[in-house]
Amino acid sequence: MKHQLNIQVGFVKKHDVPIGAHRWITLVSPPDDQDGTELLLETNEHPAAKEYQEKLFAVGIPVTMFGVTDIHKEYKQLIEKGVQFTLKPTHMGELTIAVFDDTCGNLIQIIQK
Incomplete structure (x- = not known):
């Protein structure tokens, strides 16, 4: 996968x-x-890169973020494709964010303003 x-x-x-x-x-x-x-x-072959990646993942910090126009639509489509989310779409102030596992040791955040 x-x-x-x-x-x-x-x-x-x-x-x-x-x-x-x-x-x-x-x-x-x-x-x-x-x-x-x-x-x-x-x-991430370099030991420092690998350690950095593992530590960010362990504490739940996404490595990158993508803006989307309809986060609930994107979330539904990704769930249907088998993507595993660590944070469902969550309203935070003026933003709604969701976080998923890229299956390569990274967390990716999507955001809607």
């Missing part, structure tokens, strides 16, 4: 370039906007 998350949340691969033992991979969303914002996937 860990390599399927990008499909579940609507990303498609734009670049996949071998770099030694690793790969430089970027994703875009929506699929029909190849010139839009790219998300770069980074390796």
Whole structure:
């Protein structure tokens, strides 16, 4: 499941370039906007990166956040695709947030203003 998350949340691969033992991979969303914002996937092979990732996850801190126009719709669609949320859509002041597990050791937050 860990390599399927990008499909579940609507990303498609734009670049996949071998770099030694690793790969430089970027994703875009929506699929029909190849010139839009790219998300770069980074390796966590370095011990400091791995420790940082594990500690953020352990205390429930998301590593990134995406803005959405209808958080309840996104939440429902992601739940239907098997995405596991650690925080259901929750109203906080002027914002509504939800947090899900990306299955790769990270928490991702979605937010609606």
